[in-house]
Amino acid sequence: MALHSLYVDLNSFFASVEQQLRPELRGRPLGVLPVMADTTCCIAASIDAKRFGIRTGTPVWQARKLCRDIVFVQARPSIYVEIHHRIIAAVESCTPVGAVLSIDEMACDLMGSEREEARAVALGKQIKQAIYDQVGEVLHSSVGIAPNRFLAKTASNMQKPDGLVVIRQHELPQRLYGLKLGALNGIGRAMEQRLNQLGIHTVEQLCTARRDTLRRAWGGIGGEHYYAKLRGENVAPAPTQRSSVGHSHVLAPELRDPDSALAVLYRLLHKAAMRLRHYGYCAGGLGLHLHYLKTAAGHPRWVDQARFAPHADTLQLNPVLAELWQRRPSDPGPILKVGVTLTDLVEHSQVTRDLFDPDDRHETLNSVLDRINQRYGPNTLYFGGAHHGRGAAPMRIAFSHVPELQVENDG
Numbered sequence: 001m002a003l004h005s006l007y008v009d010l011n012s013f014f015a016s017v018e019q020q021l022r023p024e025l026r027g028r029p030l031g032v033l034p035v036m037a038d039t040t041c042c043i044a045a046s047i048d049a050k051r052f053g054i055r056t057g058t059p060v061w062q063a064r065k066l067c068r069d070i071v072f073v074q075a076r077p078s079i080y081v082e083i084h085h086r087i088i089a090a091v092e093s094c095t096p097v098g099a100v101l102s103i104d105e106m107a108c109d110l111m112g113s114e115r116e117e118a119r120a121v122a123l124g125k126q127i128k129q130a131i132y133d134q135v136g137e138v139l140h141s142s143v144g145i146a147p148n149r150f151l152a153k154t155a156s157n158m159q160k161p162d163g164l165v166v167i168r169q170h171e172l173p174q175r176l177y178g179l180k181l182g183a184l185n186g187i188g189r190a191m192e193q194r195l196n197q198l199g200i201h202t203v204e205q206l207c208t209a210r211r212d213t214l215r216r217a218w219g220g221i222g223g224e225h226y227y228a229k230l231r232g233e234n235v236a237p238a239p240t241q242r243s244s245v246g247h248s249h250v251l252a253p254e255l256r257d258p259d260s261a262l263a264v265l266y267r268l269l270h271k272a273a274m275r276l277r278h279y280g281y282c283a284g285g286l287g288l289h290l291h292y293l294k295t296a297a298g299h300p301r302w303v304d305q306a307r308f309a310p311h312a313d314t315l316q317l318n319p320v321l322a323e324l325w326q327r328r329p330s331d332p333g334p335i336l337k338v339g340v341t342l343t344d345l346v347e348h349s350q351v352t353r354d355l356f357d358p359d360d361r362h363e364t365l366n367s368v369l370d371r372i373n374q375r376y377g378p379n380t381l382y383f384g385g386a387h388h389g390r391g392a393a394p395m396r397i398a399f400s401h402v403p404e405l406q407v408e409n410d411g
């Protein structure tokens, strides 16, 4: 099985952000506290503090005992969220982010030649460098690459800080034997106890346990999924079973007029089409939805959809969006939120195409466009209609598609 997943986990994220923004804290043992009080615990510890055994959950008094010179700072959540969005944008300048799993973890689905080890490792290095260049030079990350997301996350935990670890199919399951049961994603304290009761105390025992033993531990299909995930299989529906690709965006107050809203919609459409092509799909439908500012009557919204022969060509999607936009009745007020969804997806390879279809030449254009945008940032090349909305829907876009993807693959 090839390498299907790349996982990025920022090291000591909150503490590193503080050190990024306050250079005087760099290289020092640092604890981030929810409030400045002696009775609280660290919610994060810097890489330097971890060397003293201080980690998330260490009480302040104990941290002081472990390291006399420790510095404490109060957490600044809104700044961490802002940096989180910038990190996603940096990763997306290299390859699409498939799912955001937490404020400092994200997974990318490797496609095509990215599944070859040399290419995957090069991509991992490129991502780490993009985070340094675009967000901050002390923001280290650990990258894991593996046949599925579960194992990629496991790999990202194997080397910290600044790791890059590949778990190859042929190394399974022995490569996992050195880990503790509780170090595996999905094995919390309660599950560990259940496994113990079934005679499983080590990862080796877990890996060699029978499928129905795991079924019993998990109380159902979850155990079979775990059995498969340990073996490198992609259990959750891969993007091949994806049914739609969409993006939506809440408009800033100055962009709530129809012209600006339409410009943002074009940006969202182009981004969705790029993702569609990246995953090797064609869409047979385009949905448009508009949410208006609240009125006395409630929350007005308008939804419509168009169908067409499946393709993945931005130049052909533009007029469909324009037509849908024209169909809407007069706006009941300022437009608060806009969204597009590409539906009725089919794999590109399954679309029968007319050999002499004149639109095929667009494919070259689209793929050139995607490569340039991936390389130099999503706004480098765009179609005229999106000009106005450029930059209006920045990292939000990347973040908003995530919940839907997480449902598909929690591995």
Ligand SMILES: [Mg+2]
Pocket: 009, 010, 011, 012, 013, 104
């Ligand atoms: Mg982390």
